[in-house]
Amino acid sequence: MRNDQHPADRRVSRRHLLLGGAAAGLGAAASVGVAAAVTQTGGQSPAAAVDLNGSRTVPFFGVHQAGIETVPQAQVTYLALDLHDSVDAAAVKRMMRILTGDAAQLTQGESALADSEPELALVPARLTVTFGFGPGLVARTAQPAPGWLRPLPAFTVDRLEDAWSGGDLLIQIAADDQLTVAHATRMLLKDTRSFASLRWTQTGFRRAPGSEKPGTTMRNLFGQVDGTVNLMPGSADFEKLVWGSSSPAWLAGGTSLVLRRITMDLDKWDKLDRGGRESAVGRTLAVGAPLTGTKESDEPDFAATTAIGFPVIPEYSHIRRARSEDPGERIFRRGYNYDEPPAGGSVSNSGLLFVSFQADVDAQFVPIQKRLDALDLLNEWITPIGSAVFAIPPGCTSSGYIGDTLI
């Protein structure tokens, strides 16, 4: 035993040793401060290596918050926090100032104000941090809440769990690198400590950077192409249907976020043959084309029938039920897969973090979900187990903070 060979070891208090003699013995190395140390990393700094995925940055300040129009990053963590009872509007303002400052730094590959691991901040990897306000946060201010800022109406398919629902403050942290997300998550969570407690964490993923050709629509864990029909950032429709919130005034330039945790019964899905799966969705599994087409981008022909008179795209298929004849009933989807360790005898604990942005939850999201709730073939294999709605305030300038139109 080494213990026996070095009896002196056992007489030493480790803590005393470290904070006393040993620390004093560091000499010159101990005097290297955080800032100087970070500068020394040289080639790892974003400016020095612009060709690396890890060096890419997304601007933080702007009319809108980042992380919405941003091409979805590979990794995401959603945090929902509950404000402490004692937190008033002034405290929310202090918290948002701190969070804004650190989010602005971290997204640009710079360490947070009190960053305990500044080297981990040096790989931004397109990090974005997006804040959302729940009803409980807005209620602490003197401003009105939008009418839709409340739990969604109850849907018959829902089996909601508190563990994945609600919250006063949402933080969406997304990047192409999981270590970047982990570090930013920790720094921002520390910022909230005096103000709030963590309600839930949900993590998700898409394909890694460079795994597929840019612009490839993501696949979910059922193997389906998921998100073909979507609003296009920069389009007039996007401006109106995502950024078109004008009431209350503090929300101008903002939008809303709906996050639904949808568990997917992969075991049950496995028992369905390929034709049945394509029927449930209304699209081919191979390329995501509507069953009446050959390419993903083809418009579905809902009127087409087979030789024996059945519709080619079944009446209760997902794409038919999701579609509205009202062009105002559209949303911008930006979801992620989730895959947690299975429990018990199951081989999966997997699903989709359904995330949508829309100017008005009641006018855009709710009608779609009501149609799907009433009859969508996919409901046989999917179950919403979490639900939350947040107001996404506008972006801010470098002298402001997220929420400065509210508080």
Place this chain on the structure above:
Amino acid sequence: MRNDQHPADRRVSRRHLLLGGAAAGLGAAASVGVAAAVTQTGGQSPAAAVDLNGSRTVPFFGVHQAGIETVPQAQVTYLALDLHDSVDAAAVKRMMRILTGDAAQLTQGESALADSEPELALVPARLTVTFGFGPGLVARTAQPAPGWLRPLPAFTVDRLEDAWSGGDLLIQIAADDQLTVAHATRMLLKDTRSFASLRWTQTGFRRAPGSEKPGTTMRNLFGQVDGTVNLMPGSADFEKLVWGSSSPAWLAGGTSLVLRRITMDLDKWDKLDRGGRESAVGRTLAVGAPLTGTKESDEPDFAATTAIGFPVIPEYSHIRRARSEDPGERIFRRGYNYDEPPAGGSVSNSGLLFVSFQADVDAQFVPIQKRLDALDLLNEWITPIGSAVFAIPPGCTSSGYIGDTLI
């Protein structure tokens, strides 16, 4: 309510509809089989897009199993399984034949034999699948186990939990893309269903592909450069100290894996200043250089002292305690960070999946861990909460299977 607008909806049995009329109405689309459908994906197939990260493959067959010398991928999942009581050597052989076949396919970007989502198999992203045998599996065969194939000796720092320890069969699934890992994990877990139950799952990550310059040593969640001193694949030392197992005979070309789940108390670590942290490790945080040097690759000078006579690299620093004067006491590390949602009032549930490969656990790993257990400054902030040892059998040819030297 849409329910009221479409009363007919409620009369329809969803399952009947899907499996009956609607499925029959699919026409030509329903006749597209799995194989044909996969072929149709065209540009997504590995051969057609060799420049994408997602298209890269690592050979499965060979003298050694893949996933050891392989440059570590960004994402990993470790599965440990317990064999059912009824499973004898013949059943283990059947299971390993099935697992080998599917692992060989999936790692080359081809779907598993009974792949329920074949499109998810098309992005191999350097997927490797590596199998390890625990004492309980070897005991079901007629062959002897290596002497070190048992739980590690108890260390005083250990606070081991069953939830992260032991297991009869280990599967290491690693790729640069988390969706690839998720799909392979599910396919392989399904293969084991009749033979074993899942004991634990551990997932980890490193920097994403392209985040940093190739060859950059990983950082752990303490911000430390972690893994500087390591055996180099292809070197003579590696051949001897990793692949040098010659007894029992079935292990020739194989090695051993030690997996330790080490929780890192980030909150406590935060309270330590930068000098104290560097003292604990013996390296700078900025570049990972020994405190006596300026570059990560510099050899530490353990004899160097400060002007007042203290050693520059403290006596109980991690790098001094980890190092042996016996060159045979070296291991090959291939660990990952883990970061799970924090519970309660904590802001982190994070740590390291310490993974090492060595020809002989008792001769190589145990002496190092004994020294660290006796006195390593880092023990103030880290705690092993899981521990497992597996024999890694050699690789196989395309007509064999992993484990064919054993059973």
